[in-house]
Structures are given as structure tokens and as C-alpha cells.
Amino acid sequence: MAGLVPILLALLLAPLLLGVINRTKAFFAGRQGAPVWQPYHDLRRLLGKGAVYSRTTTWVFVAGPVVGLASVLAALSLLPLGGQPAFLSFTGDLVLMVCLLGLMRFVTVLAALDTGSSFEGMGASREVTFSALAEPPLFLALAILARKTGSLSLTGILGAIDHGLWLQAGPMLLLVATALFVIFLAENARIPVDDPNTHLELTMIHEVMVLDHSGPDFAMILYGAALKLWLLGALVVGILVPAGSPWYVGWPAAVGGLVLVAVLTGVVESTIARLRMHKVPQLLVGSLILALLAMVLGAR
Amino acid sequence: MIGAHLINGGTLAVNEIPVLGIDGFRGWVCEAVSAGATLAALFGHPLPAGAGDGAGAGAGAGKVRLVAVLTWPLDGCLEVLAADAGDTYRALTPDCPSAHWFEREIAEQWGIRPEGHPWLKPIRYHPSWRPGRDAWGRPAGGEILPCVTDFYRVEGEEVHEVAVGPVHAGVIEPGHFRFQCHGETVFHLEIALGYQHRGVEPALAGGPGPRTMALMETLAGDTTVGHGLAYAQLVEGLAGCRVPARAMAIRAVGLELERLANHVGDLGALANDVGFLPTASYCGRLRGDFLNLSALLCGSRFGRGLVRPGGVAFDLEPARVDSLKARLVPIVADVGNAVNLLWTASSVMARFEETGTVDRATAVQLGLVGPAARASGFERDVRMEFPTGFYRFQQVPVASLPGGDVFARAYVRWLEVQRSEAFIAQALAGLPPGPVRAELPGPLAPDRFAVSLTEGWRGEICHVAQTDAAGKFAWYKVVDPSFHNWMGLAMSLRDQPISDFPLCNKSFNLSYCGHDL
Numbered sequence: 001m002a003g004l005v006p007i008l009l010a011l012l013l014a015p016l017l018l019g020v021i022n023r024t025k026a027f028f029a030g031r032q033g034a035p036v037w038q039p040y041h042d043l044r045r046l047l048g049k050g051a052v053y054s055r056t057t058t059w060v061f062v063a064g065p066v067v068g069l070a071s072v073l074a075a076l077s078l079l080p081l082g083g084q085p086a087f088l089s090f091t092g093d094l095v096l097m098v099c100l101l102g103l104m105r106f107v108t109v110l111a112a113l114d115t116g117s118s119f120e121g122m123g124a125s126r127e128v129t130f131s132a133l134a135e136p137p138l139f140l141a142l143a144i145l146a147r148k149t150g151s152l153s154l155t156g157i158l159g160a161i162d163h164g165l166w167l168q169a170g171p172m173l174l175l176v177a178t179a180l181f182v183i184f185l186a187e188n189a190r191i192p193v194d195d196p197n198t199h200l201e202l203t204m205i206h207e208v209m210v211l212d213h214s215g216p217d218f219a220m221i222l223y224g225a226a227l228k229l230w231l232l233g234a235l236v237v238g239i240l241v242p243a244g245s246p247w248y249v250g251w252p253a254a255v256g257g258l259v260l261v262a263v264l265t266g267v268v269e270s271t272i273a274r275l276r277m278h279k280v281p282q283l284l285v286g287s288l289i290l291a292l293l294a295m296v297l298g299a300r
Numbered sequence: 301m302i303g304a305h306l307i308n309g310g311t312l313a314v315n316e317i318p319v320l321g322i323d324g325f326r327g328w329v330c331e332a333v334s335a336g337a338t339l340a341a342l343f344g345h346p347l348p349a350g351a352g353d354g355a356g357a358g359a360g361a362g363k364v365r366l367v368a369v370l371t372w373p374l375d376g377c378l379e380v381l382a383a384d385a386g387d388t389y390r391a392l393t394p395d396c397p398s399a400h401w402f403e404r405e406i407a408e409q410w411g412i413r414p415e416g417h418p419w420l421k422p423i424r425y426h427p428s429w430r431p432g433r434d435a436w437g438r439p440a441g442g443e444i445l446p447c448v449t450d451f452y453r454v455e456g457e458e459v460h461e462v463a464v465g466p467v468h469a470g471v472i473e474p475g476h477f478r479f480q481c482h483g484e485t486v487f488h489l490e491i492a493l494g495y496q497h498r499g500v501e502p503a504l505a506g507g508p509g510p511r512t513m514a515l516m517e518t519l520a521g522d523t524t525v526g527h528g529l530a531y532a533q534l535v536e537g538l539a540g541c542r543v544p545a546r547a548m549a550i551r552a553v554g555l556e557l558e559r560l561a562n563h564v565g566d567l568g569a570l571a572n573d574v575g576f577l578p579t580a581s582y583c584g585r586l587r588g589d590f591l592n593l594s595a596l597l598c599g600s601r602f603g604r605g606l607v608r609p610g611g612v613a614f615d616l617e618p619a620r621v622d623s624l625k626a627r628l629v630p631i632v633a634d635v636g637n638a639v640n641l642l643w644t645a646s647s648v649m650a651r652f653e654e655t656g657t658v659d660r661a662t663a664v665q666l667g668l669v670g671p672a673a674r675a676s677g678f679e680r681d682v683r684m685e686f687p688t689g690f691y692r693f694q695q696v697p698v699a700s701l702p703g704g705d706v707f708a709r710a711y712v713r714w715l716e717v718q719r720s721e722a723f724i725a726q727a728l729a730g731l732p733p734g735p736v737r738a739e740l741p742g743p744l745a746p747d748r749f750a751v752s753l754t755e756g757w758r759g760e761i762c763h764v765a766q767t768d769a770a771g772k773f774a775w776y777k778v779v780d781p782s783f784h785n786w787m788g789l790a791m792s793l794r795d796q797p798i799s800d801f802p803l804c805n806k807s808f809n810l811s812y813c814g815h816d817l
Contacts, residue, residue, distance in 0.1 A: 029581035118462045122484075122798070192647065195575040199469040200802040202462075203573075273647040274575035276655075277484060277799040 006081035014230040015039035017262040024266025051215035064111025065220035068104045075100035080155040082250025083243025089155035112209035119201045123208030133284040140291040162244040175294035182287035184232040191269040303381030308686035309533045311750040325383030330395040341369040342402035345775040373685040391417035398667025407435035424494035447476040447492040454480035473812035489793040496816035504776035520814030526756025528607035530763040534752035535609040538744040545732035547611030552690035556720040559757035561590035563713040574651040582638035611737030652707035656792035656804035670759020674700040675708035682755035709807040744771040780814030
């Protein structure tokens with residue numbers, strides 16, 4: 001039963017991270033900002049609305065948000081938190097987790113293309129291009145950790161990153177965490193890759209793909225995005241916060257770490273501008289290079 | 301010079317304007333523009349029955365006379381010449397690209413076809429003002445829908461078209477943009493406007509009347525003082541009114557406050573478009589602070605009710621002068637803090653530099669105006685070249701940069717912000733004494749032609765009018781700076797990533813209603 005706790009924490013607290021990011025940005029902008037609970041209100045409001053469907057869309061458009069949310073929920077069941085085991089764990093589950101995130105993206109892209117809108121087609125093309133560049137560093141980072149810890153499951157890997165490993169391979173772990181943080185920003189459509197607040201269709205990546213979704217469908221997309229933010233953030237935190245503590249230290253430490261990651265994201269978004277679209281690949285390749293450096297350090 | 305010349309705000313008797321043959325007219329306009337003049341206005345106006353080449357009553361009925369207003373920056377004077385056009389004439393645009401938009405307007409309004417025009421399409425999508433004549437042969441009485449036209453298309457396997465607008469995400473005006481893209485690269489952008497066409501110019505004919513000033517102040521809501529001032533200058537010229545010095549100074553303060561509010565707002569919006577939060581949020585607030593200073597001046601945040609023919613409607617008492625001075629100081633300091641973050645953040649500069657470049661040659665050819673022209677190294681500023689009112693006594697240095705990119709357009713705004721601040725401080729320190737409004741001595745002089753230019757925050761505003769025998773406007777012509785600059789935006793997008801369009805668009809920040817009239 002303890003394996004359910006990471007899932008429950010994610011389900012309950014993921015939208016809070018969005019609230020924390022927005023609050024941090026408001027602080028830097030000299031504004032009071034929306035309450036940190038605002039994303040929950042938004043979700044409730046969207047769930048109470050009807051949805052509008054264009055005549056050009058088919059069942060693919062309706063299925064997109066459902067399958068997307070289902071895939072990220074499935075991926076969450078593989079996620080260990082605070083050094084405690086995940087709900088499900090088996091050899092090679094890290095590949096499945098990345099695949100589930102890929103499936104989520106795939107159905108979102110399909111739903112976007114289903115609308116036939118030129119904006120959504122552009123967004124889909126950008127999303128696919130950039131995620132193709134974001135996956136190699138993600139896999140490489142996970143592979144390095146698997147090699148170092150000698151485990152091929154997420155529970156095994158994150159459970160093995162303890163004080164001892166930090167003392168032995170601290171620089172490598174730091175590099176991997178940095179590479180993962182860049183991927184975290186890119187995959188969650190944050191600045192400097194994408195601007196979640198922009199209203200300009202021509203510059204959007206992720207947001208433009210979901211322009212036509214409304215009501216409960218859009219709530220599912222927002223909630224799915226929050227869960228994905230939690231999931232990738234938890235990987236970063238899982239490396240940075242050493243395992244080996246009992247659950248009553250591990251879980252609060254992990255949640256605290258995730259809030260700090262959200263604050264850090266807010267700080268990044270408040271202090272730098274968005275990259276030019278054709279510079280985004282350089283950033284992602286940069287994260288790949290960080291992961292490669294980590295591999296060199298780890299092979300010593 | 302072949303044409304009659306006058307100064308900014310001056311007038312001419314209608315019969316002083318030389319009426320050339322259309323070939324001579326065409327030849328001289330093209331020659332003058334290539335020799336350094338700029339085309340402030342080129343338009344047609346109906347001839348009253350009884351005028352025109354042929355003798356005898358009724359010879360002019362239904363005829364249209366073309367008028368060109370050229371500005372000669374080195375001489376500081378304006379040149380006016382006219383020609384009577386038939387139903388077609390040889391287009392000027394191939395030899396004088398800055399006539400491009402004007403000739404499309406002439407074709408649309410009067411059904412006169414400029415032969416050989418490379419891009420002859422309507423610009424506002426309204427029926428011809430001469431019933432029965434249409435440059436495109438559209439049936440009379442047929443419905444004309446905005447932006448329904450043959451757009452240019454790029455053909456090819458991997459070329460795709462992206463259509464944006466007229467309804468945009470965000471609280472902005474309607475306009476339609478068609479991009480021909482190859483992947484993320486824009487080959488061609490075509491801009492179609494006209495959704496905001498209200499028929500202002502025909503409504504102004506027969507004036508001035510009680511509504512005229514209100515129409516002027518709402519031509520483009522963000523340029524209230526600019527257009528109001530252009531109109532007031534024109535009427536004062538026609539009525540022979542001498543404006544008190546104090547009124548001139550207060551008008552200039554109002555015009556510069558309008559510039560400050562809009563430039564600071566634009567800098568914030570540029571920061572917002574690249575996702576740079578600090579400047580974006582602070583400039584939004586600071587724009588409001590400048591608007592509040594306008595409200596202190598005249599009770600309206602947008603400067604409505606400030607400028608009136610003969611002067612200004614509100615005096616600045618010493619207490620309000622002090623209040624204005626005192627409030628300006630902290631705002632100026634905050635603007636400096638917020639805007640200088642842009643130039644020191646490398647991530648912002650990476651977005652601004654070498655984005656949406658319009659080189660000087662293109663800017664000159666297209667006849668761009670305002671900060672967009674100055675950012676391409678095309679130094680033109682009505683306040684310096686054709687000064688009127690207070691600008692004849694106190695100069696504003698022209699701010700210009702050679703780059704032509706988004707950075708240059710942003711930095712020119714920042715330079716102008718600083719200079720406007722200094723100008724206002726100086727004007728307030730030495731505000732001339734005396735009354736703030738003179739009564740117009742009488743009705744407008746009959747049968748006279750007047751031109752008035754002002755440098756609005758977007759650039760050169762040109763108003764041209766002619767009075768009839770009764771001293772009423774026979775016709776009234778407005779050229780908003782956006783009219784010159786929309787084509788500049790289209791050119792800035794060539795070979796640019798489509799994701800940079802919003803940034804380029806914001807760096808021009810053109811008016812839709814000012815263009816559509």
C-alpha cells in the first residue's frame with residue numbers, strides 16, 4: 001500500500017507546482033499574483049464547462065486528452081518518491097516511462113493535427129522536432145544512472161543514490177541532474193524553450209497544439225501537464241535528494257524538493273528571455289553534452 | 301521645383317497649385333523622390349462641377365484630380381502639384397515604390413486604374429466613391445467583403461500557407477496576415493486590412509463642424525494628440541489664427557507625453573513577446589503612469605480634449621506644473637531601471653538583434669516614417685525638419701540607429717523616451733506666460749489648400765484639406781504614419797522565422813484604425 005503514496009501525492013499536489021511557479025514569477029514582476037491554489041480552481045472551473053468540437057475533428061481529437069492523461073498516470077505508477085519504492089517496479093521500467101511520455105505526446109500531436117489548423121500543425125511539428133532532440137539526453141542520463149547503480153528499474157536507481165554515491169560520484173550526479181533540469185524545462189514547455197503565458201499562436205509550441213480543446217478536455221490536458229511537470233521534476237529531485245531516509249523524512253523532503261524546483265523554474269522564467277526558435281536545438285544538444293560529460297566522469 | 305511650395309501648416313490659394321499633364325506629374329514626382337524628397341501624400345479628390353481643364357459649366361463633374369504632397373527635408377518646405385487623371389494612368393509605383401499604397405488607395409476610392417502597378421489590390425475593401433467606376437470591374441451594388449481578394453501564393457511541395465486573423469488572441473485590432481512559409485521560414489507576408497474602415501474622410505467633408513474635433517481625436521485612439529494637433533494646425537492656417545506661445549508649449553508637452561506612454565508601453569510589450577518578465581511588467585505600469593500625467597494635463601488619460609483649434613482647452617496652473625514636474629522625476633528613474641535591463645540581458649539581445657531587418661535602402665524606397673524609419677538609418681523627423689509650434693523654439697535631437705532590426709527599433713524608442721523626458725522638463729521649466737487659447741478670427745478662408753504635418757509617436761502624420769467657396773472643407777485627407785509603414789512590416793518578415801512575427805509586428809506596432817480610417 002505504501003507504493004500508492006507517491007501516486008496520491010502527485011495526484012493531489014501536482015497542480016500546486018504550477019501555482020508556485022506563477023507565484024514566483026509574480027514576485028519577480030512586483031505583483032501580488034494569483035493564489036497558489038489557482039490551478040485547482042481552474043481545473044474545477046473547466047470541468048464544469050461544456051466542450052466545443054470543430055466539425056473537422058474526429059474521435060482522435062476527443063481521444064487525445066484521455067489517452068494523454070492515462071499515459072501520464074501510468075507513468076506515475078513507475079515513479080519512486082523520496083527513496084521509497086514505486087507502485088510498480090520491474091527491470092527496464094525506465095524505458096516504459098519514457099515511452100509512456102512519448103505516447104502522451106504522440107496522442108496530443110495527433111489531436112492537434114486532427115483539427116486541420118495550420119497553427120496546430122506548426123506546433124505539432126515543433127513539438128516533435130524538439131522532443132526528438134530531448135529524448136537522447138533523457139535516455140542517456142537514465143542509462144548513466146543505471147550503469148552507476150547497477151539497476152535497470154527506476155525504484156532501484158533512485159533508491160541507490162544515497163550519501164555514499166554522492167560522496168563517490170557527486171560531480172557526475174550534479175551533471176546528470178542539470179541535464180535533466182534542462183529537459184524538464186523543455187518537456188514542460190517552460191521558458192527558455194516555450195512561453196506558457198504567451199497568447200501569440202505563431203510563437204507557441206505546446207500551447208498551440210491544445211488551442212482547440214475546451215472544457216473537461218482542456219482540464220485533462222492541464223492536469224496531465226501538471227502531472228508531467230511533477231514526474232520529471234521528481235526525477236531531478238530523486239537524484240539531488242539522497243535516498244536512504246525513512247519514509248517520514250523521504251516523502252516530505254521530496255515534496256519540498258519539488259516545490260524548490262518549481263521556485264527555480266519561476267526564477268529562470270523571470271530572469272531570462274525565451275530562446276529564438278532555431279536556437280532551441282542548441283540548448284537540447286547542450287543538455288546531451290552535459291549528459292555525455294557525466295558519462296565520462298562516471299566511467300572513471 | 302515645379303510644384304507650388306509652402307511651409308508646414310501653411311496654405312495656398314487653390315489656383316496657385318500647378319496642374320500638370322499626368323506624364324509630367326508622374327515624371328516630376330518620381331524624379332523628386334529619387335532626388336531626396338519624400339512622398340507625404342498622394343491622393344485623388346473630386347473636382348467640383350465647373351472646374352477642370354475644359355471650359356464651360358459641368359466640365360469637372362465626376363472628374364478626379366490627383367494631388368501629390370512632397371516634403372523636401374533639406375529645404376524644410378513642402379511641394380504640392382496636381383494632375384487630372386482619366387480612368388487610367390501609368391502607375392508611379394514601378395519607379396517610386398513609396399507610391400505603392402497610395403496608388404492602391406486611389407484605385408479603390410476613385411476607380412482610377414494605375415496601369416502597370418505591380419500589386420493592385422484594394423486596401424480597405426469599400427465600394428468606389430465614384431458610383432459606377434471600379435478599378436477591378438466589380439459590379440455596382442455588389443457586396444464587398446473585407447480581405448476577400450486574390451492573395452499571392454507560393455507554390456511548391458513543401459510550401460505551406462498560414463493565415464492569421466482578423467480575430468487575434470489578445471486585445472488588439474483586426475487585420476489579416478497571410479504567410480507563405482517553407483517550414484519555419486517566411487517567404488512572403490501579405491497584410492490585408494480594412495476591417496476598421498469607418499468612412500472618416502467623407503464624413504469630414506463639409507466641416508469643420510461640432511463633430512470634427514471628436515473625429516480627429518478618434519482617428520487612432522493612441523494618437524489623439526498627434527492627429528488633434530495636425531488638424532488644429534491646419535485649421536489655424538486656414539483661419540489665419542496666431543496660437544499663443546503658452547498653448548504651443550502645452551501642446552508639445554501633451555504630444556511628448558503621448559509619445560512617452562506609447563514608447564514605454566511598446567518596450568514593455570517587446571519584452572513580453574520574448575518572455576522577459578521584469579521589463580514587461582514594470583513598463584506596463586509605467587505606461588499607465590505616463591497616461592496619468594496626460595490626465596493631469598487635460599483630464600483624459602489619452603489626451604482627449606487637450607488640443608483645440610486656437611490653442612489648448614486647459615491651462616497649466618503653477619501648482620499643476622509643479623505636480624507634473626515632481627511626478628515625472630520618479631517615473632523617469634523607474635523607466636530607466638526597467639528598460640536598461642533589456643540591453644544588459646544577453647538572452648533579450650539575442651532575440652532582438654538581427655531580427656526583422658529592414659535595410660536603409662528599403663526603408664527609403666518604401667518611404668517609411670517615424671521610429672521604424674529612424675531605426676533603419678533613415679533620419680526623418682517632422683519635429684526637426686518641418687518644425688511647427690513649440691518645436692521651432694526648442695529642438696528635439698533626432699534619434700537614429702543604422703541597424704534596421706528589432707533592436708534598433710526598440711533602442712530608437714528608448715532614445716526618444718529619454719529625449720522626450722528632457723524636452724518636457726525643459727518646456728515645463730520655461731513655460732511662456734500668457735493666454736492658452738486664441739479665438740479663431742473668423743471662418744476659414746475660401747478656396748484654399750492647406751497641409752499640416754506633425755510627428756506623432758508612430759511618425760509623420762499628414763493632414764491635407766481644401767476649402768470650398770463657402771470656407772468649408774471641400775475634402776479632407778488624412779495620412780496616418782501606419783499607412784506608410786505596413787509594407788515595412790511585410791518586408792521585415794522576408795526570410796525570417798515565422799515565430800519571430802509577433803516580435804517584428806510589435807516592434808512596428810502599427811495602427812489598424814489609423815490606416816483603415
